[in-house]
Amino acid sequence: MKRRILLMLMGCAMLAAPSMAQDSVAVQEPTRSLSGGTIESQFEYLNEASNNYQEYKVVKKTNLDKIKDNILDSVGVYKDQIVEKNAMIKEQQAKITALNTGIDNTNNELTSALEAKDSFSFLGLQVYKSTYSTIMWSVIIGLTLGLGFFIFKFSKSHKVISETRKDLLETKDEFENHRKNTLERERKLKRQLVDEMNKKHGITS
16 A cells, blocks of 8 residues: 555656756746847847757757848838938038028128228228228327427417517617718718808808
């Protein structure tokens, strides 16, 4: 009886052994697969799932086709991403170009505004205020120098005129004195002449 029970227990153990082995294999199977993950992880899974033959790996055709499709899908996704990125780059470049154009226009408007602020129209010509100021100060300085020269010449001429008037008055005084002296001499000479004539004719005064 005991022997029969022992044989039954051994049979149950032998029947349970494959199931435990399968569970152990299921636990040890890699989590990587051809249904997801990166291409690198899929190649690692393909390498692990393939059989060895001498120095070669025997790969299932279905697995090879699957990873090929996965690679082509990834390449397609990357191509789509590249196209999308290129479109975004072109859009950004267009925006940058538009911004640069706007900046150039703003700089031109600013330059025009500064020129308009620093210049004005004079006789139909656009004259800068700095140039106009330089010209005006040059004219003012020139007129000041001319006025100073005129005042100097006028002062000098006035001095000459004053000296000339003084000399003329002195000359006039001398002439008047000379005229008086001459008249006085003439009177004396006439008186002497009359006296002599009277003496000659015997007339006494």
